[in-house]
Amino acid sequence: MPEICLSTITKNPQEPHLGQTISTWLFDWHDLIYVLDFFKANEAREVYLSGETAELHPDFSKIVNYVRQRGFLPCIIVSGLTLPWLQQLVVRSSLMENVRFICRLTDSSPDLFANEAFNLPRGLAENLILEVLIIREYFDPTPFLQLIRRQGLKQELILNLVPCNDELTGPGLKPELYGSLARRFADSLDAFMDSGIFPVWRRGIPLCAFTDSDLGRVCKAGMNHKWRQGQDFVVYPDLSFSPFGVPSLRKRLSLLEMNSFADISQSIGKLAQGFLFRRCSVCSLRLRKLCDEGVYLNWAADLSPGKPL
């Protein structure tokens, strides 16, 4: 799914974790028209909108309106922290019609949204889907399923595995823990079935991490677990793009060099060849095009900034 990151921030390279922003880059209207032309020509139906700044973009309401008028379904991605801002915005404007909201939460951090006292306006809640960034192997969907029911959110839970490796200091799941997560997921199927809420994987668990028995349970439950990814990339204000928004790949690919989504897939595919897990490179599941998850996870995990191709 194509995603437009409407604003990016640059932090002090000496102290990247202090949160001090030294510059902000906003998506330009001319570029937005061009990017939507590109998506239109490639018959995209939904456009994800996100941003690295608290209010995503100063012209945010106008942009959402424009994306809608161009015939796309705007899907607005917010975090638990930007949700109150969005809440105020939708009350002020007619933003709730023909729009979908996706709220990204991590599986561990308690935030404002999870607070029982926090209630979303009805119109917003009906169009809001939760996306959980999974950074722990003992992921438990139960609190999120309860949250969906309590707030009357859309009956869908997007799961997004955040990978990590030994070199990376940030949060994430190491490859050796994917098996544990696969088991947890299979164990949690009953909770999904009971609640009637459907899990959808955005960046999923590699097929090889499942045992045959767990995989059988997933298939029997009728879960739509796709192991092959589509066009999932993020376009930034400088018109660079990266698969899944992997930061270190950003400057290597530019939308201006692409003519179609097929070109993008091809470019991503070429890059992917350089980033295979060792076991993925000889894996028959990958060679038979049954699973690409390992490749994408390895990208996201293995590419610390500045690491050569």
Added chain:
Amino acid sequence: MTRNERTYILPPEPALVERVPQGDGVILEVQIEKASLRKQFMRLLPRRSIGVQGIRIHCKDLEDFLAAEERSFGHEMDVSFNTRLDIAEILAHSAELENDMYRFVLPLQDAHDSLVIKLLGSLGIGILLDLRDPLFNWREAGELIADNILNLAPRGLLEPIASLLHGLEKKDYFLGEIYHEDPRRYAWVDEQGRMALSEKDRGAGNWISARLGDGIREEDLGDQTIFHPHDLLRRRHRCAFCEGFFLCRGYLDAYGQEPFCQGFFNALFDAVCIRGTKNGKTGHETHAHR
């Protein structure tokens, strides 16, 4: 050109319309103020079957235009505004604006205008650029040409670029036609029935001797017209060496736009060449050169 192919641009006054020679056409010029459009127009329709070829509507702003209770009469309409359009206003009303029967006549003076034009175009709304505007921004126009010709998704018709491209194939095209300023075909009439051969002449009170209903003689077309293509050729004027001369014939020089307009025609021909060689796949290349 025979007399009965002439079109008169005039205010919607029944007395004036009555004087239009039988068989000729009219383009009605309407100033609308809050929903008065229909009233003004309907006063005319019962009087006689007039050959209405179009309507020129002047509005204060977009809100004024949208407030009109009726905005379509089955005739092509050119809509101009006294104020600049605002992006938020356009997006708020874009669903109401979708209509094949009218196009907006917009200024192009800076990057804001360019963005408004692109936005409207991307929403499928037709636009006519006023190349005669003394403040017309030719640099932005060059970019709009590339954007319009090489874009990846369908756009509303952007005139006069679309007509000029068509004119490249037709060979007998004249740019002034789109502004109803071909002296062989159009006459501009004021409230008193006096006639001029261009909007500019009418504004300056540069009248021809004939009045509405008299018909226009060949000698009226002489010194009263705003441009003289044959004279430009004879004098070896710079226009005569411009790539776009066979489309423009010095029309833009009459509005003081030469030599800036030459770059516009160069950009037009360049974009056509790029489209021809790259088979329309290079919108990104053009965008990259912004």
